[in-house]
Amino acid sequence: MGGVGSGVERSLERRPLATDFLTLDVRALAHLLDLRFDCEATCTWAVGGELVGSAGMKAGAGLMVLSYQFTGSDRLPSKVTASIPLVWSRCTLGGERPWFLCPNEACGRRVAILYCGANLLCRRCLGLAYPSQRETAGARAHRKAARVRQYIEQRGGSVDHNFLVRPKGMHRQTFLRLRVVHEHWMALYFTGETRRLEAMLKRLESM
Ligand SMILES: [Zn+2]
Incomplete structure (x- = not known):
């Protein structure tokens, strides 16, 4: 990968x-x-x-x-x-x-x-290639995290600034597992974005 x-x-x-x-x-x-x-x-x-x-x-x-x-x-x-x-x-x-x-x-x-x-x-x-194969690691992580947020919202939960609110009726363990998955993808997304911005800044400095 x-x-x-x-x-x-x-x-x-x-x-x-x-x-x-x-x-x-x-x-x-x-x-x-x-x-x-x-x-x-x-x-x-x-x-x-x-x-x-x-x-x-x-x-x-x-x-x-x-x-x-x-x-x-x-x-x-x-x-x-x-x-x-x-x-x-x-x-x-x-x-x-x-x-x-x-x-x-x-x-x-x-x-x-x-x-x-x-x-x-x-x-x-x-x-x-499939369009998803062209994605950067950051974009892929962002898409995966968005899918978790969508899943939560579709079940009556809500999302406030990337903070997930448990839908009524969703088992607490299920929700905690989804929150861990969401945090994992968001952390990867931020790492990817930081690296991308650092590389961009380096290119700008060398111009
Ligand atoms: Zn063939």
Whole structure:
């Protein structure tokens, strides 16, 4: 795990984000269509009600073929056609669920989501990072602490200047444990912020 400004975080900084790509989720498709039988559909992607992409999809006999147009950073559109093998696994509560096998033969991982880029591949093959992986240690600690505060507030408690007030009905031990967790993340957040500000001051002094 990398600390603030560590090499790990710097390398993640250069990686494209998973959220920058249009995704194809086999669970969403299986919710609408029975992919075990021949079917055909047009998949569309919308952001804020505006159409941002579409793809033609055909499935059947354990295979899905997807065709779409991709515009890369060179602004030149290219047509992408990919054949994706489908497999099914048993669910614990009965029934079966489908999975994609990553179309990259060297990978072939069983995944739920594929990313529509110049090739249709899994997150690992495209070297994509999740937004949370780009966070600094301080930002991550701040997010974790905020989640505890939200949990307390949702259960009728309150938060006064980072001081948590126990919700009525919450067991005292549970509350104390949450307070310790919150203090832990806040301490990490302040340590991270202090280091970040010190580094910033050093840079300013050297200018
Ligand atoms: Zn892959």
